[in-house]
Amino acid sequence: MSRFSKSIVAAALLALTASAFAFDTFKLGRQATPAELAAWDIDVRPDFKGLPKGSGNVQQGNDLFEEKCASCHGSFGESNEVFTPLIGGTTHEDIKNGRVGGFVKGDIPQRTTFTKVATISTIFDYIQRAMPWTAPKSLKPDEVYAILAYFLNLAEIVPADFVLSDKNIAEVQKMMPNRNGMTTNHGMWPGAPAARGGIGNGGKPDVKNVACMKDCKKEVRIGSVLPNYARTAHGNLEDQNRSFGPVRGVRTVDGDAAVARAPAQSAELTLANASGCMACHGLSSKIVGPGLNEVQARYKDQADAADRLAAKVKAGGQGAWGSIPMPPNGHVKDEDIKTLVKWILSGAK
Amino acid sequence: MVDLSKKPGHLRRAPENFLSEEQVKAVGAGRRDFLRKSFLAAGAAMAAPLVARADAAGDPDILNLPPWTTSLGLPVATNPYGQPSKYESQLLRRESPGLTRVGGASVSFCPLQGLFGIITPSGLHFERHHQGWHDVDPSKHRLMINGSDPAFLKQPKVYTMDQLMRLPPVSRIHFIECGANTGLEWGNVAVPTVQYTHGMLSCSEFTGVPLKTLLEDCGVDYKKARYVLAEGADGSSMTRTIPMEMVENGEVIVAYGMNGEMLRPENGYPLRLVVPGVQGVSWVKWLRRIEVGDMPYATKDEAVHYIDLMPDGMHRQYTSIQECKSVITSPSGGQQLLETGFYNVTGVAWSGRGKITRVDVSFDGGINWKTARLEGPIQNKALTRFNIDWVWDGKPAILQSRAIDETGYVQPSYGQLRAVRGTKSIYHNNAIQSWKVVESGEVSNVQVL
Numbered sequence: 001m002s003r004f005s006k007s008i009v010a011a012a013l014l015a016l017t018a019s020a021f022a023f024d025t026f027k028l029g030r031q032a033t034p035a036e037l038a039a040w041d042i043d044v045r046p047d048f049k050g051l052p053k054g055s056g057n058v059q060q061g062n063d064l065f066e067e068k069c070a071s072c073h074g075s076f077g078e079s080n081e082v083f084t085p086l087i088g089g090t091t092h093e094d095i096k097n098g099r100v101g102g103f104v105k106g107d108i109p110q111r112t113t114f115t116k117v118a119t120i121s122t123i124f125d126y127i128q129r130a131m132p133w134t135a136p137k138s139l140k141p142d143e144v145y146a147i148l149a150y151f152l153n154l155a156e157i158v159p160a161d162f163v164l165s166d167k168n169i170a171e172v173q174k175m176m177p178n179r180n181g182m183t184t185n186h187g188m189w190p191g192a193p194a195a196r197g198g199i200g201n202g203g204k205p206d207v208k209n210v211a212c213m214k215d216c217k218k219e220v221r222i223g224s225v226l227p228n229y230a231r232t233a234h235g236n237l238e239d240q241n242r243s244f245g246p247v248r249g250v251r252t253v254d255g256d257a258a259v260a261r262a263p264a265q266s267a268e269l270t271l272a273n274a275s276g277c278m279a280c281h282g283l284s285s286k287i288v289g290p291g292l293n294e295v296q297a298r299y300k301d302q303a304d305a306a307d308r309l310a311a312k313v314k315a316g317g318q319g320a321w322g323s324i325p326m327p328p329n330g331h332v333k334d335e336d337i338k339t340l341v342k343w344i345l346s347g348a349k
Numbered sequence: 350m351v352d353l354s355k356k357p358g359h360l361r362r363a364p365e366n367f368l369s370e371e372q373v374k375a376v377g378a379g380r381r382d383f384l385r386k387s388f389l390a391a392g393a394a395m396a397a398p399l400v401a402r403a404d405a406a407g408d409p410d411i412l413n414l415p416p417w418t419t420s421l422g423l424p425v426a427t428n429p430y431g432q433p434s435k436y437e438s439q440l441l442r443r444e445s446p447g448l449t450r451v452g453g454a455s456v457s458f459c460p461l462q463g464l465f466g467i468i469t470p471s472g473l474h475f476e477r478h479h480q481g482w483h484d485v486d487p488s489k490h491r492l493m494i495n496g497s498d499p500a501f502l503k504q505p506k507v508y509t510m511d512q513l514m515r516l517p518p519v520s521r522i523h524f525i526e527c528g529a530n531t532g533l534e535w536g537n538v539a540v541p542t543v544q545y546t547h548g549m550l551s552c553s554e555f556t557g558v559p560l561k562t563l564l565e566d567c568g569v570d571y572k573k574a575r576y577v578l579a580e581g582a583d584g585s586s587m588t589r590t591i592p593m594e595m596v597e598n599g600e601v602i603v604a605y606g607m608n609g610e611m612l613r614p615e616n617g618y619p620l621r622l623v624v625p626g627v628q629g630v631s632w633v634k635w636l637r638r639i640e641v642g643d644m645p646y647a648t649k650d651e652a653v654h655y656i657d658l659m660p661d662g663m664h665r666q667y668t669s670i671q672e673c674k675s676v677i678t679s680p681s682g683g684q685q686l687l688e689t690g691f692y693n694v695t696g697v698a699w700s701g702r703g704k705i706t707r708v709d710v711s712f713d714g715g716i717n718w719k720t721a722r723l724e725g726p727i728q729n730k731a732l733t734r735f736n737i738d739w740v741w742d743g744k745p746a747i748l749q750s751r752a753i754d755e756t757g758y759v760q761p762s763y764g765q766l767r768a769v770r771g772t773k774s775i776y777h778n779n780a781i782q783s784w785k786v787v788e789s790g791e792v793s794n795v796q797v798l
Binding site for chain 2: 020021022023024025026028029030031032036037040041042043045046047049050099100103104105106111113116117118119121122123125126129130133136137178181182183184185186187188189190191192197198199200203205206207208209210211212213214215216217220221222223224225226227230231233234235237239240241242243244245246247248249250252273278279287
């Protein structure tokens with residue numbers, strides 16, 4: 001061992017027992033380069049630190065959303081078919097007050113993204129890092145601005161000719177319908193309390209039970225019991241417990257169905273999952289695109305269906321099942337697409 | 350109803366030997382329900398062809414030597430990576446039908462109803478992904494540490510796995526619970542078993558480097574940087590804010606090990622953050638970046654989700670601690686007691702504020718309580734196993750457990766929790782769970798106010 005490395009080890013051991021390590025104690029790790037930092041440090045804070053420069057307008061956002069987002073989120077961000085809607089449930093009154101009336105009155109029909117979020121920075125940050133779901137981090141800053149401008153217009157926060165940019169986004173944040181709807185006055189933040197520059201009340205719980213041991217109440221009030229549909233909705237509970245030991249699972253499915261165990265997943269289904277197809281297709285039922293068995297039913301008598309469908313899967317397209325497009329699946333190998341289409345046409349299971 | 354003929358090891362006696370004449374008549378008339386009450390051995394006999402069959406000499410499973418006693422077994426390393434017995438196929442991670450729309454942004458629940466002790470087998474650890482999971486190549490994985498302001502660190506750094514795994518590690522056992530665990534049950538009973546009510550819960554031994562070590566190696570300025578942002582390397586690049594206090598006290602770990610091996614891909618291989626006592630969403634998987642900063646970040650999963658709606662319409666933001674909670678795992682919902690008599694009632698307790706000090710169990714819906722035995726080791730922010738004796742007399746009963754942690758906090762009832770938080774908060778439901786046992790021995794999920 002060289003004298004140099006000995007001294008490092010000695011220093012490290014010393015530091016281990018002390019409360020803090022000195023800078024670069026271990027001589028491991030190296031300085032991050034500016035380009036590396038730019039590549040990964042993409043977060044945007046509520047004070048807009050980290051916000052990239054750029055701009056986009058409502059119309060551009062509308063077009064981008066139709067192209068890249070509507071297949072999952074619905075044409076106006078309001079679709080309930082697949083996911084909770086992004087937009088809706090806020091009023092002009094809310095924009096004025098900064099509180100969503102539906103929450104105050106307790107009659108909100110659905111908690112859309114825009115009813116909850118207090119900070120537009122959150123949505124910018126999230127779309128930039130995570131959307132579209134199957135191709136995250138593919139949007140340029142101008143595109144994120146444009147999509148946000150479109151959202152803000154749908155929520156009637158900005159007019160149709162609005163251009164959102166790094167210059168005016170902080171102003172827009174001051175119009176968010178639920179901007180005054182958040183509180184940090186609770187005991188569930190594990191750091192310093194607000195009184196010492198942190199968050200919350202310093203860990204004070206909001207409920208207080210006492211550990212009574214005897215004759216704690218006169219009667220037992222049952223608030224709710226398991227509804228019958230819920231007893232059977234999770235499959236046969238007998239199959240979810242050991243067949244030996246102190247207890248058994250209750251048989252909740254009658255007859256043969258109870259005996260038939262879930263078959264092992266086919267190799268093709270694994271491939272379809274890995275290729276992202278099952279994000280949009282159910283086996284038998286529609287999610288975003290048609291159920292794969294529905295596809296089989298339609299094309300089963302067409303000899304050239306396999307080639308046509310393989311080409312369609314690769315290039316994407318719309319119109320055969322509705323106006324929602326399937327995006328191109330360029331990330332999937334040709335032979336895998338062939339395998340998948342063959343599997344679909346033979347009644348995917 | 351369970352097929353009781355499958356209850357092994359009991360000698361079958363002819364029913365007429367122990368049923369009264371009246372009872373035999375009742376059986377003949379097709380009324381078997383009373384059998385479930387206390388004559389379950391008779392149930393076994395009845396389920397067999399009605400010709401009474403007595404095993405006079407003894408248990409055939411003893412008298413006839415089985416193949417494993419009379420033949421050669423398999424050689425070593427038949428399974429280079431060992432697998433559970435083929436008889437254990439029932440206990441699996443499962444999804445709750447209809448809960449989510451796509452498997453890539455979903456949950457699979459841990460089968461708590463069949464687990465022992467406090468360690469969750471790695472293959473049964475619950476899953477929650479927001480944008481699917483990947484098997485990340487560790488040779489291409491990096492951890493970057495930087496500041497929201499360059500002044501907060503002497504130097505932003507990058508570390509490879511090779512380097513991280515040379516640093517002085519710690520190994521600690523901690524529970525991880527999703528903030529939405531038991532969230533389906535805020536308003537009413539919704540799901541049948543403990544797997545679905547409480548299964549977004551697991552506990553493992555994690556090994557890794559305290560984040561404190563790394564931040565100090567980068568020359569952090571604790572005076573200025575009071576918050577940490579953790580970020581994942583997956584498509585969602587999940588981000589969450591963590592208080593610097595937890596880092597400074599050495600609790601937060603940048604972990605690569607889980608239960609003695611590397612993390613499983615579904616749990617963040619090769620690197621995840623461990624934030625003891627805090628909800629699972631903060632335990633960022635596939636951890637690629639730590640940023641130190643001077644304010645919380647209001648990321649999507651702390652400004653749109655993981656916010657708790659209160660009755661006054663305000664959302665509580667940055668609710669992170671998992672408060673003291675417990676649940677009986679056996680007997681529990683969807684299970685069936687085989688007969689009257691002695692049972693060990695068992696469950697787990699945990700608290701995001703420290704150690705469990707006591708668990709009480711009630712068999713009458715919370716009128717009277719008895720203190721359960723805690724199994725060691727009892728550790729900080731870890732699952733703690735409790736056991737208590739019970740002799741079931743065949744009468745209806747309601748089983749509950751109530752945990753107390755070292756701060757003196759007592760797990761609340763549904764009534765108490767709802768009085769403060771209403772029923773719409775989705776997150777952080779730590780109410781006392783009740784399991785109702787009826788005369789047939791079936792256990793089901795009920796809520797006691």
